[in-house]
Amino acid sequence: MTVRTGVLIATxxxxxxxxxxxxxxxxxxxxxxxxxxxxxxxxxxxxxxSNEFIVMLNQAMDDKARxxxxxxxxxxxxxxxxxxxxxxxxxxxxxxxxxxxxxxxVEASAPAVDKALAAGIPVVNVNSETKSxxxxxxxxxxxxxxxxxxxxxxxRLGGRGxxxxxxxxxxxxxxxxxxxxxxxxxxxxxxxKLLAQQAADWDRAKAMGLxxxxxxxxxxxxxxxFAQNDEMAMGALMALEQANRKAHVVVVGVDAIAxxxxxxxxxxxDATVFQDAKGQGGAAVETAVKIIRREPYEKQTLIPxxxxxxxxxxQYLR
Amino acid sequence: xTATKKPWPAQLGLALALVLLMAALAAARPNFLTLGNxxxxxxxxxxxxxxxxxxxxxxxxxxxDLSLGSxxxxxxxxxxxxxxxxxxxxxxxxxxxxxxxAACGAVNGWIVTRGRVAPFIVTLGMMTAARGLALLASGxxxxxxxxxxxxxxxxxxxxxxxxxxxIFFGVALLSHLFLRNLRAGRHLYAVGGNENAARASxxxxxxxxxxxxxxxxxxxxxxxxxxxxxxxxxxxxxxxGYELDAIAAVVIGGTSLNGGVGGVGGxxxxxxxxxxxxxxxxxxxxxxxxQQVVKGVIIVGAVWLDRSQHRDR
Numbered sequence: 001m002t003v004r005t006g007v008l009i010a011t012x013x014x015x016x017x018x019x020x021x022x023x024x025x026x027x028x029x030x031x032x033x034x035x036x037x038x039x040x041x042x043x044x045x046x047x048x049x050s051n052e053f054i055v056m057l058n059q060a061m062d063d064k065a066r067x068x069x070x071x072x073x074x075x076x077x078x079x080x081x082x083x084x085x086x087x088x089x090x091x092x093x094x095x096x097x098x099x100x101x102x103x104x105x106v107e108a109s110a111p112a113v114d115k116a117l118a119a120g121i122p123v124v125n126v127n128s129e130t131k132s133x134x135x136x137x138x139x140x141x142x143x144x145x146x147x148x149x150x151x152x153x154x155x156r157l158g159g160r161g162x163x164x165x166x167x168x169x170x171x172x173x174x175x176x177x178x179x180x181x182x183x184x185x186x187x188x189x190x191x192x193k194l195l196a197q198q199a200a201d202w203d204r205a206k207a208m209g210l211x212x213x214x215x216x217x218x219x220x221x222x223x224x225x226f227a228q229n230d231e232m233a234m235g236a237l238m239a240l241e242q243a244n245r246k247a248h249v250v251v252v253g254v255d256a257i258a259x260x261x262x263x264x265x266x267x268x269x270d271a272t273v274f275q276d277a278k279g280q281g282g283a284a285v286e287t288a289v290k291i292i293r294r295e296p297y298e299k300q301t302l303i304p305x306x307x308x309x310x311x312x313x314x315q316y317l318r
Numbered sequence: 319x320t321a322t323k324k325p326w327p328a329q330l331g332l333a334l335a336l337v338l339l340m341a342a343l344a345a346a347r348p349n350f351l352t353l354g355n356x357x358x359x360x361x362x363x364x365x366x367x368x369x370x371x372x373x374x375x376x377x378x379x380x381x382x383d384l385s386l387g388s389x390x391x392x393x394x395x396x397x398x399x400x401x402x403x404x405x406x407x408x409x410x411x412x413x414x415x416x417x418x419x420a421a422c423g424a425v426n427g428w429i430v431t432r433g434r435v436a437p438f439i440v441t442l443g444m445m446t447a448a449r450g451l452a453l454l455a456s457g458x459x460x461x462x463x464x465x466x467x468x469x470x471x472x473x474x475x476x477x478x479x480x481x482x483x484x485i486f487f488g489v490a491l492l493s494h495l496f497l498r499n500l501r502a503g504r505h506l507y508a509v510g511g512n513e514n515a516a517r518a519s520x521x522x523x524x525x526x527x528x529x530x531x532x533x534x535x536x537x538x539x540x541x542x543x544x545x546x547x548x549x550x551x552x553x554x555x556x557x558x559g560y561e562l563d564a565i566a567a568v569v570i571g572g573t574s575l576n577g578g579v580g581g582v583g584g585x586x587x588x589x590x591x592x593x594x595x596x597x598x599x600x601x602x603x604x605x606x607x608x609q610q611v612v613k614g615v616i617i618v619g620a621v622w623l624d625r626s627q628h629r630d631r
Contacts, residue, residue, distance in 0.1 A: 050449075050555045055458045170606055199606035204549045205556060209362045213600035216355040217347070235549065242473055259462050259551065 040070045040292050042285065043091040044100040045084050045112070047127070049076040052257050053277055057102065057127065060281025068289050081108030088112035092119045098288040099123045103130045106173050122291045126284040128173050135291060138284040138301040142174050145273045145305045146181025146228070149252045152271050152307055153224045154189045156250045161223030164214055165197040166207055166236060168228045175199075178228045178254065195221065200232045207235030215243050224250040230260035230272055237269055256308055256316055264313045271309045274316055279303040329572055329584045331623045336591050339616075343598040350601055357480065363593030364486035365390075365541050365548070367586065369564035370571075371486075371493050372537030374585045375530040377568055378497075380510040380577025381430060381437035383531065385422065385444035386538045386564055390557035392452040393419045393542030398461035398552025401468035408467040415543035416536050422448055423535015430531065431524040445561070452554040461552035472548030482544050489537065494582040506530060510577025567592055570620050591620060 044061065046054050058074060065072035073096075077084035081104040091099050092115055099116050101123055103109035110132040116123045122135040129137065153163060165182060168175035186194055195218055200207040207227060214222065222245070227233035233253025240246040246268070253260050256274035263269035283301045290297035308316055344351040369386050376383045397415035400406050422444060429440045474481050497503035505526045508516040517523050541560075546552045571588030573580025595616055599609045 050453050050458055052459050167606070196603045198600065198603070203556070204551070204553060205365075205545060208549060209596070210600060212358050212362065213597050216349055216352070216358055216597075217601045217603070219349075234551075238473070238550065257460075259460060262462075 040097040040289070042070055042072050042098045042100055042288050042292075043087075043094070043096045044072060044074045044102070045077050045087045045091075046074060046102045047077060047104050048079045050078075053255055053275065054102065056277035057281045060278040061100070061285050064282040064285040068285065070285070070289055070292075072285070077104055079104055081105040084109050085112045085115070088116055092116055092121060095119075096121060097292045100126055100284050100288055101130070101134065102126050103128050105130075107131050122288070124284050124288045124291070127280055136287045136297060136299050136301070138280055138287055138303070140275055140280065140303050140305050142177035143181035143184070145254045145275065146178035146183075146226075147185055148181075148273050148305055148307050149178075149226050149254060149271070150182045150185040150189075150192075152309075153226060153250055153252055154185060154192050156270065157192065157223055159189050160191040162193050162195040162218070162221050163224045163226060164195050164218070164222060166210065166225065166227040166232045167197060167199040168202045168232075170199050175228060182226055200227075200235070202229050202231055204231045204235040207232035208239045209235075211236040211239035212243070215239065215245060220248070222249050225252070227251070227253045229253060230255045230257045233269060233272065234259055234263065237263065241268070254305075261308065261313055261317050264308055264310055265317060267310060271307060274306040274308050276303045276306070329587050331626070332570065332572065332584065332587050332591065332620060335620045335623055336587060336594065339591070339594055339598070343594070343601070347598075347601045350598065355597070355601075357483070359590075359593045359597045360483045360486075361480045362597065363589045364480075364482035365545050366560065366563050366567060366592065367486040367589040368489050368537055368541040368544065369560060370567035370585045370589050371489050371582055372534040372541075373561070373564050374493070374568050374571075374573055374580065374582055375506060376437070376534045377565070377573050377575060378506045378510045378577055378580060379527050379530045380513070381527065381530065382441065382565070382575070383423075383426065383534050384438065384441040384561050385426065385448055386534075386541075387557035387560035387562075388445045388448035388452065389419050389422055389535060389538035390542040390545055390560055391554055392422070392448045392455065393539040394546035394556060395452050395456045395461055395552035395554055397468075397543045398464055398546045399455065401464045401546070401552075403463070403465035405465075408465065408471075411468055412471070412543050415546070416539040419539020419542060420532050420536035423532045423538070424528065426535065427528040427531030431527050449554075456552060456554040458554060460554070462550065464546070464550055464552075469547050469550045472544050472546070472550070482548065485540070485544060489540070490582055490586050497581060502526070502529065507578055510574075510579075512578070563592065566617050570617060588620075592617075 048054055075087045084104050099121055110130040113123050113130050113132040113134050125134040125137045127139045198210055200210045225236045227236055230253035233251055237251050240249055250270045252271045254273040256272045260272045280303050287297050373383050393415040396418045397411040400414055401411040426440050426444050429435050430437050471481055505521050508521050509523050509526045567588035568585045571584030
């Protein structure tokens, strides 16, 4: 029995390994066939590859790495800061040339930065920050996303009306900062009132349920909804449409995912705020390569958020 | 010994808790007890309700199914991929979603019965594997652009009643009749009550468990289809934690985690209690932090109240 189990497990592991090799074979072959000068290796630890934005970030990095002729090895931390620190420890043990970190958490991912820097390996943080300062940072200010969205709402409503805010997963950096940006605008716009705020955990189905409950609770008094990401904005939008209330309510999201862009184009969603995955991913790899080649580099590269409405949606649709 | 006390109807404590909660909410918020809002609550519980009815089968046999949330995502993605406008008739994505769920459920059941592996471990493995399948089948991105005929399953209504509610009540009613009146249904109770006794009296235990997990998986597939239709996309990361909401509804409804005791009627009440609570806390605009605490306390409190009634017997 135990022998059979052992054989079964071994077979499964070998099969998985073979599958991994066949899909990652291209990159490996390049590294071996590189000849004289060794190809620089950059290891990446990403927040979560089941998130559409992070998938886009990953693609942008791959494209840039191919263009610059460096080898990129990508690991998925699956939202766990713990796993992320472990991954970076193994990068350090392999003595890679540089690390790109897409941090899971501000505090809990900080040891990853410390350990890499202590081993003399440069770290580029991308998309969000850690408490420990990395070699370089590439990203956007999430406060700006909240600010841009609520400023647009204030403009649409003439500075007067009732706003509902849907939060992301409470306590995550993006949720805290997007809220800060939104509240900052609200404090400067006294006639724009925050009617209610509630978390819908970045989730479309949860946001839809929450919006249905809000419609029951506040009905005609709702003038606008700011959802801290597009998934939730789409959920809110569908609930409003089904209750035939969308015509009276301005809905704005953040991230510019494909669904949201299509909804903006069709005049269903009022606006979204574009976070530039391509810009961030590309700049992160560029910065890492400059550091490896000892060229001058920017310590902080800020890629601005951009408001997307029906007027300019064309340039964002792929 | 005095004559035995007349036993409480099984779900009286729970029904009482539900009525009390609804009365309190109605007093606090006049817009709670409107037809519009009550329909709203029913629509919101229908997905958790379908899952809860499914997992009732498994819990009755003394097992557990932790893979439901991932199955919802996987089957939703599968359905969505076949639900683009002008490609297939709407029956295709619906059936494929249910079949995908049933297949995963059958795998769970097969390993539980043939491999004698604890259901907790088997379905934990399926939870991880099905999430991976959902991501593979969708490439990590939501599958959107679904036909109107398909999304109508989640957003449309029939004679004024939202379709998800009709599906949920249909599933609950059929399951109730099945468990009460058919021999296969009663065998589920026998297996959960005392597996050895059931086997000795000629019940095919393995086959009964297979049936429970497969039905549970099929209903998870149905829930996945309804969810994808409701949110008009197949989301590979949807449904995280849904299995626990479903199990909570079943247990609140009086089905024992040890198997053999309970039924679908209680499960429906349990799902209602959770749904009313979610809706009420939003209407009262209770902060998200407190909501989680309140929900936890009420879930345990409801079960406690129910069990204390039973102890009198």
